[in-house]
Amino acid sequence: MTGSIQQLKSWQALATHASEMRHTHMRDLFAKDPDRFVRYFKEASGIKIDFSKNIASEKTWKLLVELAKEAGLPKQIEAMFSGALINGSEQRPALHVALRNSSERAIFVDGVDVMPQVRATLDKMERFTWKIRSTQWRGFSNKPFTDIISIGIGGSFLGPKLASAALKPYWNEALNCHYVANIDGSHITEVLKHVDPETTLFLIQSKSFGTQETLENTKVARNWFLKNGGSQATIEKHFVAITANVEAAIAFGVDRENIFPMWDWVGGRYSLWSAIGLPIALTIGMDGFRALLSGAYSMDEHFRSAPPEENLPVMLALLGIWYSNFMGADSYAILPYDHYLRGLPAHLQQLDMESNGKSVTTHGLPVDYQTGPIIWGGAGANGQHAYHQLLHQGTRLAPADFIVPLHTHNPVATHHEILFANCLSQTQALMQGKTLAEARQELLAKGVSETEAQRLAPHKVIPGNKPTNTILFERATPRTIGALIALYEHKVFVQGAIWNINSFDQWGVELGKQLGNSILHSLLSKQETSGEGSFDSSTQGLINLYLAKEKHF
Ligand code: F6P
Numbered sequence: 001m002t003g004s005i006q007q008l009k010s011w012q013a014l015a016t017h018a019s020e021m022r023h024t025h026m027r028d029l030f031a032k033d034p035d036r037f038v039r040y041f042k043e044a045s046g047i048k049i050d051f052s053k054n055i056a057s058e059k060t061w062k063l064l065v066e067l068a069k070e071a072g073l074p075k076q077i078e079a080m081f082s083g084a085l086i087n088g089s090e091q092r093p094a095l096h097v098a099l100r101n102s103s104e105r106a107i108f109v110d111g112v113d114v115m116p117q118v119r120a121t122l123d124k125m126e127r128f129t130w131k132i133r134s135t136q137w138r139g140f141s142n143k144p145f146t147d148i149i150s151i152g153i154g155g156s157f158l159g160p161k162l163a164s165a166a167l168k169p170y171w172n173e174a175l176n177c178h179y180v181a182n183i184d185g186s187h188i189t190e191v192l193k194h195v196d197p198e199t200t201l202f203l204i205q206s207k208s209f210g211t212q213e214t215l216e217n218t219k220v221a222r223n224w225f226l227k228n229g230g231s232q233a234t235i236e237k238h239f240v241a242i243t244a245n246v247e248a249a250i251a252f253g254v255d256r257e258n259i260f261p262m263w264d265w266v267g268g269r270y271s272l273w274s275a276i277g278l279p280i281a282l283t284i285g286m287d288g289f290r291a292l293l294s295g296a297y298s299m300d301e302h303f304r305s306a307p308p309e310e311n312l313p314v315m316l317a318l319l320g321i322w323y324s325n326f327m328g329a330d331s332y333a334i335l336p337y338d339h340y341l342r343g344l345p346a347h348l349q350q351l352d353m354e355s356n357g358k359s360v361t362t363h364g365l366p367v368d369y370q371t372g373p374i375i376w377g378g379a380g381a382n383g384q385h386a387y388h389q390l391l392h393q394g395t396r397l398a399p400a401d402f403i404v405p406l407h408t409h410n411p412v413a414t415h416h417e418i419l420f421a422n423c424l425s426q427t428q429a430l431m432q433g434k435t436l437a438e439a440r441q442e443l444l445a446k447g448v449s450e451t452e453a454q455r456l457a458p459h460k461v462i463p464g465n466k467p468t469n470t471i472l473f474e475r476a477t478p479r480t481i482g483a484l485i486a487l488y489e490h491k492v493f494v495q496g497a498i499w500n501i502n503s504f505d506q507w508g509v510e511l512g513k514q515l516g517n518s519i520l521h522s523l524l525s526k527q528e529t530s531g532e533g534s535f536d537s538s539t540q541g542l543i544n545l546y547l548a549k550e551k552h553f
Pocket residue numbers: 153154155156205206207208209210211214268269354506509
């Protein structure tokens with residue numbers, strides 16, 4: 001599409017329709033339609049979503065579906081699955097779906113079917129995982145491994161960390177898994193304090209093998225290993241790399257045999273399905289990892305074939321567009337009511353914000369509409385005692401997904417019933433709110449005087465009409481977690497496709513990296529400067545402050 005999406009007929013119709021819907025309360029939508037839940041409850045690949053608590057009428061849905069069609073969504077979905085170069089600024093396809101394609105379908109990149117490489121890498125992961133878990137592959141002193149340290153950042157960290165934590169009940173108890181991401185020395189120091197070099201396996205996770213944080217942390221890990229009993233000759237037993245840049249990993253000293261490949265047609269934030277998922281496979285076993293892939297594959301097939309009005313990722317995406325572009329929402333909350341899923345908001349922050357935090361179209365023209373929202377969130381019920389106040393009575397519209405399993409892995413007293421009740425009561429309260437009359441009546445019923453009820457009631461009013469989706473599944477199994485993550489990947493894709501932006505590049509993160517190198521150079525040179533230099537006065541002043549720190553303390 002070359003023109004602005006604002007010129008689409010459906011977009012304009014949605015803008016007009018929004019001015020009506022801004023005065024519609026969900027209470028009324030529910031009152032008018034006793035079947036609203038049944039109408040808007042959808043299910044696929046083990047994921048169930050209640051879409052009914054949204055400020056959306058039948059007309060809203062009809063227009064949103066028209067928008068998807070007018071924006072050419074079906075064609076764009078096919079383009080992704082068939083390996084078209086949809087990442088235009090890097091001239092690459094985005095083929096995370098190939099990593100979980102369990103059909104016989106070939107997928108071509110530059111005329112070559114990538115499926116044999118994908119399957120061969122899964123087999124290599126399977127052999128490696130089996131050797132470590134069966135204790136056949138041991139450390140330099142012949143002891144079995146007890147700890148894995150995954151060193152990586154961004155997509156080489158958040159996805160594996162989320163999935164391995166989400167599946168903690170499936171872990172092999174004999175193997176502990178730790179993640180080191182940050183360049184802050186405190187991170188690796190704290191992790192290394194608790195492990196033994198004889199029984200620790202390091203996974204160097206970097207698609208580019210050029211990420212400063214990961215390489216610096218790997219050097220620290222290698223030196224620690226060498227200083228604590230390891231040797232140059234035994235590094236190969238303890239260090240494994242997962243990268244698309246095999247030569248850089250070899251140059252760094254990793255044995256060729258110990259390198260698991262990935263490919264430039266897999267985006268970092270979509271890479272947990274590749275060998276970057278090794279920490280997941282090592283903790284839950286390769287059968288579990290394959291089940292994770294099969295859950296994602298099932299969601300892929302649903303996404304590819306279901307009509308828009310039954311298609312979970314499409315519906316989730318369309319609602320997001322409705323609120324961002326027509327109802328004035330700036331943010332979107334991810335609220336998992338599951339301790340094991342507490343890492344989901346962080347993973348979705350990268351997935352969504354790095355994908356759709358863009359302000360030019362695929363043709364390089366400035367967009368004249370909002371794109372990706374600010375993603376935030378945290379585990380329920382904890383959030384209810386913190387930021388939910390703003391959701392209920394604040395002035396901003398913040399749509400939210402409440403995510404909850406029907407069964408817990410840990411039935412403790414009536415905890416799960418209480419957790420589940422809290423989740424439902426939040427979405428109910430956000431939808432229906434409390435009117436001034438209700439607040440006043442409630443106070444009077446408690447025996448408060450008329451004057452006092454009059455004074456207090458406005459503070460107790462909850463406007464309601466705050467949209468939520470309730471996302472449920474039976475239990476957090478590898479299959480459902482795979483489907484859940486893929487659901488959000490496709491949601492983000494659909495939004496990017498409709499906004500006509502490239503969801504698969506991330507040039508915005510580069511400037512900070514470039515400037516960081518010059519600042520680092522100045523810090524290491526220990527030369528305070530004044531007057532006109534290559535930095536603005538603020539940055540220069542702060543550099544000087546850092547360089548002068550020895551003088552102060
Ligand atoms: O800086 C952003 C980023 O490039 C992410 O897109 C990526 O997931 C992360 O850094 C890590 O990159 P790599 O896997 O190449 O080390």
